[in-house]
Amino acid sequence: xxxxxxxxxxxxxxxxxxxxxxxxxxxxxxxxxxxxxxxxxxxxxxxxxxxxxxxxxxxxxxxxxxxxxxxxxxxxxxxxxxxxxxxxxxxxxxxxxxxxxxxxxxxxxxxxxxxxxxxxxxxxxxxxxxxxxxxxxxxxxxxxxxxxxxxxxxxxxxxxxxxxxxxxxxxxxxxxxxxxxxxxxxxxxxxxxxxxxxxxxxxxxxxxxxxxxxxxxxxxxxxxxxxxxxxxxxxxxxxxxxxxxxxxxxxxxxxxxxxxxxxxxxxxxxxxxxxxxxxxxxxxxxxxxxxxxxxxxxxxxxxxxxxxxxxxxxxxxxxxxxxxxxxxxxxxxxxxxxxxxxxxxxxxxxxxxxxxxxxxxxxxxxxxxxxxxxxxxxxxxxxxxxxxxxxxxxxxxxxxxxxxxxxxxxxxxxxxxxxxxxxxxxxxxxxxxxxxxxxxxxxxxxxxxxxxxxxxxxxxxxxxxxxxxxxxxxxxxxxxxxxxxxxxxxxxxxxxxxxxxxxxxxxxxxxxxxxxxxxxxxxxxxxxxxxxxxxxxxxxxxxxxxxxxxxxxxxxxxxxxxxxxxxxxxxxxxxxxxxxxxx
Numbered sequence: 337x338x339x340x341x342x343x344x345x346x347x348x349x350x351x352x353x354x355x356x357x358x359x360x361x362x363x364x365x366x367x368x369x370x371x372x373x374x375x376x377x378x379x380x381x382x383x384x385x386x387x388x389x390x391x392x393x394x395x396x397x398x399x400x401x402x403x404x405x406x407x408x409x410x411x412x413x414x415x416x417x418x419x420x421x422x423x424x425x426x427x428x429x430x431x432x433x434x435x436x437x438x439x440x441x442x443x444x445x446x447x448x449x450x451x452x453x454x455x456x457x458x459x460x461x462x463x464x465x466x467x468x469x470x471x472x473x474x475x476x477x478x479x480x481x482x483x484x485x486x487x488x489x490x491x492x493x494x495x496x497x498x499x500x501x502x503x504x505x506x507x508x509x510x511x512x513x514x515x516x517x518x519x520x521x522x523x524x525x526x527x528x529x530x531x532x533x534x535x536x537x538x539x540x541x542x543x544x545x546x547x548x549x550x551x552x553x554x555x556x557x558x559x560x561x562x563x564x565x566x567x568x569x570x571x572x573x574x575x576x577x578x579x580x581x582x583x584x585x586x587x588x589x590x591x592x593x594x595x596x597x598x599x600x601x602x603x604x605x606x607x608x609x610x611x612x613x614x615x616x617x618x619x620x621x622x623x624x625x626x627x628x629x630x631x632x633x634x635x636x637x638x639x640x641x642x643x644x645x646x647x648x649x650x651x652x653x654x655x656x657x658x659x660x661x662x663x664x665x666x667x668x669x670x671x672x673x674x675x676x677x678x679x680x681x682x683x684x685x686x687x688x689x690x691x692x693x694x695x696x697x698x699x700x701x702x703x704x705x706x707x708x709x710x711x712x713x714x715x716x717x718x719x720x721x722x723x724x725x726x727x728x729x730x731x732x733x734x735x736x737x738x739x740x741x742x743x744x745x746x747x748x749x750x751x752x753x754x755x756x757x758x759x760x761x762x763x764x765x766x767x768x769x770x771x772x773x774x775x776x777x778x779x780x781x782x783x784x785x786x787x788x789x790x791x792x793x794x795x796x797x798x799x800x801x802x803x804x805x806x807x808x809x810x811x812x813x814x815x816x817x818x819x820x821x822x823x824x825x826x827x828x829x830x831x832x833x834x835x836x837x838x839x840x841x842x843x844x845x846x847x848x849x850x851x852x853x854x855x856x857x858x859x860x861x862x863x864x865x866x867x868x869x870x871x872x873x874x875x876x877x878x879x880x881x882x883x884x885x886x887x888x889x890x891x892x893x894x895x896x897x898x899x900x901x902x903x904x905x906x907x908x909x910x911x912x913x914x915x916x917x918x919x
Contacts, residue, residue, distance in 0.1 A: 338438050339907075341354070341356065342354050342907040346597065347565075364494070366496055372387075374397075376396075377414060384419065389421060393419075393422065393424065397426035402448050409430065414426075422438050423438055424437050424440065428444060438471060439471035449477040452585070456586035468904055469904075472490055481580070484553065487554075488584065506542065510549060527552070529541045529542075565604055571584075589615075598617040601879040602686060602879075605690055606692070608691050619676075627676075627713035629794045630714075631794070637768065638667050640724065640732075642728060643670045663773060676710030676714075677707070685832065686830050711735060711736075715745070724768070729751070750763040780810060784815050810826075822839070834881065851883065853910065855869055855884055860889060863896075869910050871903055872902040874899045875899060890917045894911060896911055
């Protein structure tokens with residue numbers, strides 16, 4: 337059982353947590369100041385120490401170099417005792433398990449840090465074998481340049497050993513890499529150790545600077561996690577070393593590990609500054625849900641339009657002009673890199689209104705391939721009487737022509753030079769002559785059902801909201817049943833639906849996939865803590881709408897942990913509770 341470590345915030349595998357010592361420590365952090373090592377059993381028999389709440393005690397252990405045969409490690413396995421103070425156990429990726437410790441020290445790290453695939457394999461194997469609410473400590477490898485990637489992968493604790501040793505060897509470390517002292521004309525840092533001319537700067541000063549730089553980088557990383565923007569930072573920072581770029585690309589291919597730990601919704605901007613953004617979980621998840629869950633319920637022609645810099649798109653000047661020309665006679669779907677395609681009903685749904693991309697007017701081949709694949713899959717799922725492409729010639733037109741050829745379809749193109757010229761808008765308006773308009777009620781009802789499809793699963797919109805009434809104005813729609821009872825409300829901030837208790841009961845009774853959290857015999861108010869969770873569905877993700885039920889209560893709320901983490905954690909908030917009914 338983890339008693340002294342609690343996760344407070346999550347940004348993918350990276351976490352902000354508290355190591356509950358007498359003087360609490362916020363992680364990710366350098367462990368040197370509060371670590372006590374009881375020693376290696378290779379050199380002598382060791383007594384289990386008395387321990388203290390002032391420090392994290394590494395219990396007597398046997399470490400193994402990377403690549404040691406698993407049978408050898410099993411032969412010399414250590415039986416870790418159950419102690420009542422903050423403790424850590426030493427494990428290898430191949431033999432990691434739950435030993436009841438608060439932290440796990442990964443042996444042999446020097447053997448895989450520096451190799452993208454080996455690093456990914458070791459961290460994923462270890463992280464998935466030890467409890468979710470325990471700290472992961474990677475000793476002897478952290479530098480200012482690599483620590484952001486270590487934390488992004490799931491590491492909570494590091495030490496300054498490598499940075500200090502590098503300093504004594506004349507290596508001046510920064511977040512961009514290393515410099516040799518003899519090559520420096522000036523000191524590119526303002527830390528206390530660097531407050532002297534380079535001619536007086538010693539190797540001891542260099543070691544102090546390296547530790548300062550590591551601590552400063554961890555401060556940046558913690559703030560990035562709190563903001564939900566560590567990946568944005570990683571995409572640029574990891575470029576300074578090839579193995580770091582390889583490492584985060586390796587993790588991009590580890591879909592299940594990242595997806596389980598990546599929130600469904602956030603209130604922060606997603607920066608789309610590199611082509612690696614196309615591999616992000618948030619991007620892939622949106623594209624997958626739009627092409628496997630979403631269903632267009634309009635009988636009108638499809639009108640493809642370019643995205644806009646302003647979000648949501650409908651509030652931009654260009655989309656206002658498109659709207660004036662379309663006049664509800666076509667179903668508007670925006671094309672964009674890196675998102676793919678965004679139906680008008682999902683323009684608020686994360687990350688469609690939360691991203692910012694680099695605009696050059698030119699699309700890379702990777703962008704074209706990605707958007708074309710999403711558009712192709714979208715059109716295979718949704719049958720339109722006509723497809724009108726009101727898109728500029730650069731990038732967008734190339735994508736449309738590729739999909740036309742692949743599907744054997746004919747698109748109608750209406751842009752002569754630029755989408756917002758008078759001639760182009762006139763073409764669009766005339767192309768839709770004779771098409772019937774859809775009304776406000778149809779638009780609102782289809783928006784609610786489309787969000788339900790995206791949020792809960794294919795067919796959920798019809799299963800949950802077949803006969804409904806909507807009140808208030810978009811985007812703050814309230815959904816009522818035919819008798820007037822409120823079922824749900826739209827959350828404009830994230831573009832999702834939040835249920836009332838009546839809506840939650842309808843969800844449970846419907847054929848729509850349900851996310852459930854089973855709790856113990858109590859009535860929750862405000863939140864459910866992890867110790868109160870009996871079980872949770874494996875597919876629950878942070879930000880999911882969840883039904884919470886136990887012997888004494890039925891409730892609806894939002895997940896603050898993934899389902900697997902809820903089921904195994906012993907500390908932390910598992911879900912918030914919006915409405916509860918005591919049994």
